[in-house]
Amino acid sequence: MKENIKNIPTYSVKQLLTTNIEIDKVVCIKGWVRNKRDSKAGISFLSVTDGSYFIPIQVVAENTLSNYTTEILSITKDCSVVVVGRVVKSLGKNQSIEIIANTVDVIGFVENPDTYPVSQKRHTVEYLREVGHLRVRTNLISSVVRVRNTVCFAIHEYLNNNGFYWIHTPIITATDAEGAGEMFRVTSLDLNHLPKNQEGQINFKKDFFGKESFLTVSGQLNLEAYCLAMSKVYTFGPTFRAENSNTTRHLAEFWMVEPEIAFANLMDNAALAEDLIRYVAKMVLDKNLEDIKFFDEFVSNGVLLRLENLATQKFAMLTYTEAIDKLLHSNKQFANPVSWGIDLSSEHERWLCEEYTKTTTIVVDYPKDIKAFYMRLNDDGKTVSAMDILAPGIGEIVGGSAREERYDMLLKRMHEMNMSSEHLYWYLDLRKFGSVPHAGFGIGLERLVSYITGVQNIRDVIPFPRASGLINF
RNA sequence: GCCUCAAUAGCUCAGUUGGUUAGAGCGACGGACUGUUAAUCCGCAGGUCCCAGGUUCGAAUCCUGGUUGAGGCGCCA
Numbered sequence: 087m088k089e090n091i092k093n094i095p096t097y098s099v100k101q102l103l104t105t106n107i108e109i110d111k112v113v114c115i116k117g118w119v120r121n122k123r124d125s126k127a128g129i130s131f132l133s134v135t136d137g138s139y140f141i142p143i144q145v146v147a148e149n150t151l152s153n154y155t156t157e158i159l160s161i162t163k164d165c166s167v168v169v170v171g172r173v174v175k176s177l178g179k180n181q182s183i184e185i186i187a188n189t190v191d192v193i194g195f196v197e198n199p200d201t202y203p204v205s206q207k208r209h210t211v212e213y214l215r216e217v218g219h220l221r222v223r224t225n226l227i228s229s230v231v232r233v234r235n236t237v238c239f240a241i242h243e244y245l246n247n248n249g250f251y252w253i254h255t256p257i258i259t260a261t262d263a264e265g266a267g268e269m270f271r272v273t274s275l276d277l278n279h280l281p282k283n284q285e286g287q288i289n290f291k292k293d294f295f296g297k298e299s300f301l302t303v304s305g306q307l308n309l310e311a312y313c314l315a316m317s318k319v320y321t322f323g324p325t326f327r328a329e330n331s332n333t334t335r336h337l338a339e340f341w342m343v344e345p346e347i348a349f350a351n352l353m354d355n356a357a358l359a360e361d362l363i364r365y366v367a368k369m370v371l372d373k374n375l376e377d378i379k380f381f382d383e384f385v386s387n388g389v390l391l392r393l394e395n396l397a398t399q400k401f402a403m404l405t406y407t408e409a410i411d412k413l414l415h416s417n418k419q420f421a422n423p424v425s426w427g428i429d430l431s432s433e434h435e436r437w438l439c440e441e442y443t444k445t446t447t448i449v450v451d452y453p454k455d456i457k458a459f460y461m462r463l464n465d466d467g468k469t470v471s472a473m474d475i476l477a478p479g480i481g482e483i484v485g486g487s488a489r490e491e492r493y494d495m496l497l498k499r500m501h502e503m504n505m506s507s508e509h510l511y512w513y514l515d516l517r518k519f520g521s522v523p524h525a526g527f528g529i530g531l532e533r534l535v536s537y538i539t540g541v542q543n544i545r546d547v548i549p550f551p552r553a554s555g556l557i558n559f
Numbered sequence: 560g561c562c563u564c565a566a567u568a569g570c571u572c573a574g575u576u577g578g579u580u581a582g583a584g585c586g587a588c589g590g591a592c593u594g595u596u597a598a599u600c601c602g603c604a605g606g607u608c609c610c611a612g613g614u615u616c617g618a619a620u621c622c623u624g625g626u627u628g629a630g631g632c633g634c635c636a
């Protein structure tokens with residue numbers, strides 16, 4: 087690389103294409119060649135991307151460059167380059183500006199381009215999962231990553247703007263009954279020489295924490311403790327479930343944002359969830375329109391309109407009882423029979439939001455017997471103040487509830503469900519010392535990103551997916 | 560965990576009723592083209608037909624087992 091490059095300002099591709107860079111300015115860009123087109127008359131067009139923006143910058147390399155025949159003609163997809171050149175109005179159709187190169191330095195060539203896994207062609211998502219370390223070099227995954235970033239940023243921004251404190255709830259927990267599925271065990275014991283107690287069982291007193299410990303399935307219970315002092319709080323981090331789920335919408339490691347609000351009921355809760363999701367949708371439209379247009383054209387037709395609707399339209403809302411009634415009168419044959427008291431299955435949820443309301447739908451007030459112990463009992467004595475938000479094409483993206491803040495009611499419910507209150511004494515304490523009605527929910531980050539982008543399989547909206555048998559990268 | 564389907568070139572796929580030397584597109588490579596946009600056109604190379612058995616004169620094709628992947632269901636976010 088030439089010495090004088092150090093004095094030339096480096097711009098990201100996004101800066102070049104979205105701000106008014108003055109014509110004839112000499113700039114430096116650093117990135118990877120996504121595509122190269124040659125004219126043997128002595129001109130090559132390099133589409134260079136650095137990940138900052140969906141659209142690449144076009145670099146025009148002429149055969150007067152000293153390394154034109156020795157290096158530039160040999161460039162293949164994803165060679166890394168440092169380009170110094172002059173910004174000019176483009177003569178081509180698809181971009182406003184381009185760069186006439188003074189120098190193109192190839193920093194790293196691609197070995198064996200004939201077998202390079204992410205060659206210059208379209209690939210299936212299934213194949214790309216097999217090359218998880220390289221798949222971000224596609225339009226699909228890089229766009230997903232940019233949108234995912236915006237979604238996370240929007241969530242933090244919305245909650246901070248509305249007075250929420252971000253609480254870092256623990257990843258490792260001793261609470262083995264959070265009620266959300268199988269847990270991964272955390273241990274520092276030597277698995278080949280497990281300590282045993284007198285009954286011949288594993289002696290977890292010898293383990294790192296002195297008792298059994300696990301990866302968290304939800305930060306909710308810890309978060310409630312902070313809610314009942316800080317009023318508006320949220321946790322946002324990875325959660326872990328050891329369920330052997332084999333679907334397009336489950337991961338063993340996924341990210342969840344869980345707000346919790348004090349002095350609030352289920353309707354406050356639903357309003358917050360809806361407003362938050364709408365804010366996220368608006369910001370994605372604002373910051374990632376090029377990415378969304380790509381999804382709309384190549385991944386899922388109509389996803390742009392769906393996102394615009396998500397950003398502007400009210401969600402539908404109906405009670406569980408109403409939902410059951412609509413399902414019973416739908417004239418559709420369901421594989422799982424419908425009656426009051428059943429848990430809604432995927433086909434029921436899909437019918438409700440895809441056929442009946444045709445939009446994002448909040449279902450509230452579920453039967454108590456199909457919901458978690460901490461959900462607040464309604465006055466009817468048979469339903470709880472629970473809510474699910476259903477998204478067309480995905481199903482449940484949010485689950486939440488008002489929490490049972492009445493000590494006696496909570497204890498009674500735990501006994502009914504044969505739960506030991508011993509480990510959760512601290513959770514019960516919260517109902518004894520200044521308890522207030524409070525509510526919260528969890529949004530599955532990946533499900534939200536999947537809904538926004540139209541990318542069908544949840545494994546493609548997280549950088550390195552973790553699922554049963556899937557941990558190669 | 561249950562059910563269904565699939566596996567053929569670097570990738571995406573075709574391959575008829577079990578029958579000679581397994582095909583195409585894309586990618587890669589070589590050539591043509593004075594500005595391309597998933598460039599276009601011409602040419603060339605590229606195969607353990609997932610693995611192990613079995614049936615058969617003969618298996619990419621049929622059978623059994625396994626491996627890997629996908630979709631649906633359940634669990635949920």
